[in-house]
Amino acid sequence: MRLKNLARRVLLLATLSTACLAAHADTLDTIRANKKIRVSIDLAVPPSGMTDANMKPTGSDYDVAVLLAKDLGVALEVVPTVGATRIPNLQTxxxxxxxxxxxxxxxRAKVVDYSIPYAPQISLVGGVKGLNVKSFADLAGKSVAVNRSTTQDKDLTDNAKGATVVRYDDDAGVITAVVTGQADLVGTSSALFKTMQEKAPQRQLEQKFVLRVNDLGIGVRKDDPKLLAWINDWVRANHKNGKLSAIFKKYHGQDIPQDVVEKWLAAK
Incomplete structure (x- = not known):
C-alpha cells in the first residue's frame, strides 16, 4: 500500500514538473495565444522611460517595447517597475x-538571460563644479547618491572605499536629491545626469568620471530559449535596418555607434 502511494506521489510530481516546464518553455506561444506581451519598464528613468504631459508612457525603452510588440503581432502591456523590482517582476x-x-x-546573468544588446548606456559619477573628483579614490569621505540595486550602486559599493553610498528607491528620488541640493555627487547614467543638469542649471553640475559603458539587453526568464531566440533575431534585424538606432537618437541625441553595433552582432 505504501509503495502504491509513493508511486502515485512520484507520478504526480513528475506530471506537475513536466507541465510546469512545458508552460515555462512555451512563453512565446503563450504570448501569441494571449495576443499580449507584458513588458517591465521603469517610467521614471528619462529619457529611457518616462511619462508625457498626458501621463502616457514614452521614452526610448517604451518605443523599443512598442516596436517589438508590433512586430510580434500582439498588444503591449506595460508593467511599471523601479530598478530593484525589474527582475522580481520577471521571476514571479x-x-x-x-x-x-x-x-x-x-x-544578473545568473538569474536572467539577456538578449543581444539593443542600446548602450554610459554610467558615470557627476557632481557640482568645484568638487575635485576624478576617480574612486577621490570619493573617500564624501557621500554619493545612487538608485538602489543598479550597476552604479554596485560599482561604487565595490570600489569607492571610504565613501558613503546614499541609496534611493528609484531614479526620481535620486534626481530630486541632486536637483534640490540634498546630494552634491551622484552615480547615474549619462542620460539621467543630463536631465539633472537641465532641471538645475544653477547647481553647475558636471561629469567627474566614467564608471562604465553598459550593454543594455532585453531580460528573459532563464531556460526560455524559444522566446530568447525570437528576441535575438528581432534585435539583429532592427539593428541592421536602423530602427533601434533611430529610437536611440530620438531620445538620446545620437546614433548608436556602428562599431558598437557590429561588436554586438559579432558576439552572438
Whole structure:
C-alpha cells in the first residue's frame, strides 16, 4: 500500500514538473495565444522611460517595447517597475520580458538571460563644479547618491572605499536629491545626469568620471530559449535596418555607434 502511494506521489510530481516546464518553455506561444506581451519598464528613468504631459508612457525603452510588440503581432502591456523590482517582476510571472535599462552584470546573468544588446548606456559619477573628483579614490569621505540595486550602486559599493553610498528607491528620488541640493555627487547614467543638469542649471553640475559603458539587453526568464531566440533575431534585424538606432537618437541625441553595433552582432 505504501509503495502504491509513493508511486502515485512520484507520478504526480513528475506530471506537475513536466507541465510546469512545458508552460515555462512555451512563453512565446503563450504570448501569441494571449495576443499580449507584458513588458517591465521603469517610467521614471528619462529619457529611457518616462511619462508625457498626458501621463502616457514614452521614452526610448517604451518605443523599443512598442516596436517589438508590433512586430510580434500582439498588444503591449506595460508593467511599471523601479530598478530593484525589474527582475522580481520577471521571476514571479508579472512580466514576460524586461526592457528597462537592464545592464549586463555577472550576478544578473545568473538569474536572467539577456538578449543581444539593443542600446548602450554610459554610467558615470557627476557632481557640482568645484568638487575635485576624478576617480574612486577621490570619493573617500564624501557621500554619493545612487538608485538602489543598479550597476552604479554596485560599482561604487565595490570600489569607492571610504565613501558613503546614499541609496534611493528609484531614479526620481535620486534626481530630486541632486536637483534640490540634498546630494552634491551622484552615480547615474549619462542620460539621467543630463536631465539633472537641465532641471538645475544653477547647481553647475558636471561629469567627474566614467564608471562604465553598459550593454543594455532585453531580460528573459532563464531556460526560455524559444522566446530568447525570437528576441535575438528581432534585435539583429532592427539593428541592421536602423530602427533601434533611430529610437536611440530620438531620445538620446545620437546614433548608436556602428562599431558598437557590429561588436554586438559579432558576439552572438
Amino acid at each position: 510571472g508579472k512580466a514576460d520580458i524586461i526592457i528597462s535599462t537592464l545592464a549586463w552584470t555577472p550576478e
